[in-house]
Amino acid sequence: MSQSPALEVENLTKRIKGKQIIKGVSFTLFPGEVFGFLGPNGAGKTTTIRMIVGLISPTSGTIKIGGRNVRTDFTEAMRHLGCIVENPELYPFLTGWENLEHFAKMDPSIPKSRLQEVITLVGLSNRIHDRVSTYSLGMRQRLGIAQALLGRPKVLILDEPTNGLDPAGIREMREFIRQLAREENLSVLVSSHLLSEIQLMCDRVAIISKGSVIRTDSVQNLLAEQERVIWKAEPLPLAKQLLSEETEVTEGADGTLITLYNEPLLPDWNEKLVKGGVKVKEMRTQLPSLEDLFLEVTGGESID
């Protein structure tokens, strides 16, 4: 990660009508990485993204896209950016092609051939000459990404891109985003309120709550720390007693025991149970829910 950052956000704050909505957010995106922006509804993800793309002006703080300051060097900064903020809202009375042509014309550096490229990339060739009003949400989402990719950006920003998509659509989107980062060396900022989504497509993640980033880390680190082991064993009280001599144990809802995941010690714990006469029927690891993560990183504060 010695490359120069694609997107730098530093000490961003925003006050709306006397209310501090964003309270000093900082993070950095490097080329080729998918960065997750994770937080519950109302945490300030969209507000932060609107500032990055220049739709609203920050109360303080700086944003640099490809090294260019969004405030002082708007057009150059925007040349390196593609985005969808909230829903992919395109002109419903124009065809997909006309929509793309419309946005391509706004940047003279985009050659006409680029249209066909992005259409092929998002797989919309069949329906591109139909009106957008006849498109499904998934197709609009893809057309939205196509318009974002027109100017060969360095940074792609997608605000809750899987919102409203069906499971197949979500998986498709996820793979597509990874592919873009890998093959085009694009930095992608993806916001979401679902941990499951972020963990499957992102390299690093920033957790935002009530307008502040409370943790930025690689997905692996974050999850490993919080990963649990679910035990099914008989008799339960004995198993609990033996395990609690080694680590902290909580009882699950369906007659299971839950401990932290500690890879080097796990075989020892198991051995101890077996030797103590406990039948271990099942051991499986479980990723924490967003709620668990939040409880952990905020030190017991609930997410709403």
Next chain:
Amino acid sequence: MINLVRNEMLKLLRKKRLYVIVLIIAFLVPLFTYAQFKEIQDQREKLGNQDWRTVLQQEITDTQNRLSSSRIQDEWRKYLKIRLSQQQYYLENDIDPRAPGAPTFMRIFVENSIDLLLPLLVMVIVADLVSSEASGGTIKLLLTRPVKRWRILLSKYLAMLLSVSFIVLSVAVLSYGISGVVFGYGGWNMPLLTGFSVSGDELITDNVHIVPQWQYILMEFGLVWYVCVIVGTLTFMLSVLLRSTAAVMGIMLASLIAGAILANMVSSWESAKYFFMVNLNLTNYVSGMATPIEGMSLGFSMSVLAVWGIAGFIIAFVTFSKRDIY
């Protein structure tokens, strides 16, 4: 910039608003042509096969009779007096003010639509130019391009100017083309009087001179275009300020109708003359009609409109460049 304006024109055309406007005009013109035709026929029937001079003389006598009635209001009397002196001037100089022909129809049509019909049509086109991008969410894609905000707004403003010009041109072409079927296409060179001005109760005829009708019509269409651009600019400003196209239309509609009502009843409320909507009837100055409020002149009305237009333009651009888009 040309590409940006092209984009805006494409969106305008695809929304089919311009076609609707053309259809409305194409529907109204035959209606008024028929009304005008009926009126002329009616007069002919009433007066037998009399010469127009006799008719004009008749009208003058008519006006004089009405003036001598004691029960008429001062305002009305003032108007009648002005009308009378104008009619007399026409008669003395052997000019038929109502000679039928497509150009005459065009002139009358445009004089009657300058203060309400045309501003309404302009409003229908311009009202959603910016607000629809905001309410449809497409403004987020439009403003995250490597183009400065003021350039995007300017492209929309230029598209507005083009549409307004198109509307005025459509009115000219359609009113000439359609009414000509009934009235014939001649009459471009008919002499008309202009240069009247009103001071107090007097129609001042010092500067009155004769111009051929084509020149007169050109002058009036210039004024119509000017009024439409100002109304367009104000609607444009509202469209920037408000997210809801319905609200933009509501406010413009209310002001325009208020203007039409005020123009008929504000003669004693002098400061009302600074409202833009009271000053829309610029063609009245050309034909020498009474002004709604004393002290109004062509120059005055044009300046008032210019001030409103420039203010609207500045407000629109300053707000649009700075505003947070949610």
